[in-house]
Amino acid sequence: MxxxxxxxxxxxxxxxxxxxxxxxxxxxxxxxxxxxxxxxxxxxxxxxxxxIRGPIYPARVVLPLQQEQVISAPMAGLVDQLLVDEHQTIVRGQPLLHLNSPEYGEQQLRALEAASKSRLAQAAVVRERKLFAEGIIPQRRVFEAEAAASDAQARVRQASGALRLAGVDGAAIAQLIQSGVLKDALVLHSKGAGVVVSIEAKPGQRVAAADPLIRVADMSRLWLDIQIPAERANAWARNGQIVVVGRKATAKPLSLGAVVGEGQMLILRAEVTSGADQLRPGEFVQAQVPLAGxxxxxxxxxxxxxxxxxxxxxxxxxxxxxxxxxxxxxxxxxxxxxxxxxxxxxxxxxxxxxxxxxxxxxxxxxxx
The missing domain is CATH 2.40.420.20 (conserved putative lor/sdh protein from methanococcus maripaludis s2 fold)
Structure with missing residues (x-):
């Protein structure tokens, strides 16, 4: 007009x-x-x-660092057998692979030797206490026997701890000490449930200590990294529900990036609260962000x-x-x-x- x-x-x-x-x-x-x-x-x-649902912004599905575990070689050895496949869903404690390692045999042997010496030291304590009670030996001998038994028990704990770091559980260590039978291969187990996202080793491959073997991701918790214009840094609702367009998934805002990136964009990080099974880490989606007020x-x-x-x-x-x-x-x-x-x-x-x-x-x- x-x-x-x-x-x-x-x-x-x-x-x-x-x-x-x-x-x-x-x-x-x-x-x-x-x-x-x-x-x-x-x-x-x-x-x-x-x-008002608010504007739609591009977003990337991100797997939080704490949701991914790397199964690495606890010692040098030879990958004998893989027990899982890529993209396979696994549960906590599930066997993943067999690793043949001379070092594993040496650790088992040290644990058996420490357990044997501990049993002898405990028997010596019992004998010395009996002799002291009969007045045959001085009390100093009892103290020395008890100190030796304590040292022997500490070596047992040390050897057991080394086996636990190698991925052997407490029940298997107890069975080893009780039976005295050494095992040829070390079985590595999953530390949690998830999906096998990658297998870094192949059967017959020699690996060094700390080499990554298998990566497992727990996708029950995901993040969205949403790109919003810097001029709208304060326009989004702090307690609003973010909707992933075209998916039955929602998220809640967590934090806003402190640094402006390329294209004058900020990263709004949100945690997926429902529909995580509809998303995959690394994919790009569109997120509808509610406006404040x-x-x-x-x-x-x-x-x-x-x-x-x-x-x-x-x-x-x-x-x-x-x-x-x-x-x-x-x-x-x-x-x-x-x-x-x-x-x-x-x-x-x-x-x-x-x-x-x-x-x-x-x-x-x-x-x-």
């Missing part, structure tokens, strides 16, 4: 709404039903507020909103006329706009000839 038409509408509104020479500059001003009809003013009744927003035609001094207003029908109500524009799409403010269901909002109402509200000197 050009300036001359707007000025004519404003003048006509003043003539219709102000029978005297008084102009209304207050937020509330009278308008009769006849005047509304003459100006072509129509209203829309508010039904109920809606939640959009709960209880109202959808209106774009023409219903006017601006004055940088503030958005809508005109609410009252018993006497209209009141200019300040609102916040939270979203806009095509011919519609979503606003938030002190509005309620049942309010009647002017949606046409709003320029005439604004002119009547401000007077001739108040037009933009």
């Amino acid at each position: 050009n300036f001359s038409i707007r000025r004519a509408l404003g003048a006509f509104a003043l003539l219709c709404l102000a029978p005297s020479s008084v102009l209304y500059a207050a937020d509330t001003f009278p308008v009769t039903a006849a005047q509304m009809k003459a100006l072509g003013i129509t209203v829309q009744r508010l039904d109920r507020p809606v939640d 959009t709960r209880g927003a109202w959808t209106l035609p774009l023409a219903a909103v006017v601006r004055q001094g940088g503030q958005a207003y809508v005109f609410v029908r009252t018993a006497q006329g209209f009141v200019a109500q300040p609102v916040e524009v939270v979203a806009s799409s095509g011919p519609s706009v979503s606003v938030a403010g002190p509005l309620k269901a049942g309010d009647q909002i002017a949606i046409s000839s709003v320029i005439a109402l604004k002119a009547a509200w401000l007077g001739e000197s108040g037009g933009e």
Whole structure:
């Protein structure tokens, strides 16, 4: 609408709404039903507020570091047999591979020797205590035997700890000490449930200590790294629910990156709260991020909103006329706009000839 038409509408509104020479500059001003009809003013009744889902941003599915485990070689040896395949779902404690290692045999032997010496030392303590009780030996001999038994037991614990670091569980160590039978191959087990994402070793391959063999990922917990423009760093709802577009998956915001990356983008990290089985680490998806302050927003035609001094207003029908109500524009799409403010269901909002109402509200000197 050009300036001359707007000025004519404003003048006509003043003539219709102000029978005297008084102009209304207050937020509330009278308008009769006849005047509304003459100006072509129509209203829309508010039904109920809606939640604005917010804009859509690109996101990448990320596996948290603590959700991935690397099964590495506890000692040098030869990979004898693989017991799992890539992409296989496994459970906690499941056997993964056999590793033949001379060092494993030496560790078992040290554990057996330590256990044997510990048994002898304990027997010596029993004998020395009996001799002391009969007055045959001094008490010093008892103390020396007890110290030797304590040292022998410490060596047993040390040898058992080395086997545990190699991946042997406590039950297997106890069975080894009890039976005295050495095992040829070390069986490596999974430390937790998950999916085998990669196998780094092959049967017959020689590996060194600490070489990665198998990678297992627990995908029950995933993150989304969402790219949002830096200028909208504070526009997202801290407690809102993020929706992954096209998937039955949702997430909750965790943190906002402190450094602006390429393209003036920030990373909003969110934790997937439902539908993690719909996502795969590394894939790119679209995430709909709710805006801050959009709960209880109202959808209106774009023409219903006017601006004055940088503030958005809508005109609410009252018993006497209209009141200019300040609102916040939270979203806009095509011919519609979503606003938030002190509005309620049942309010009647002017949606046409709003320029005439604004002119009547401000007077001739108040037009933009």
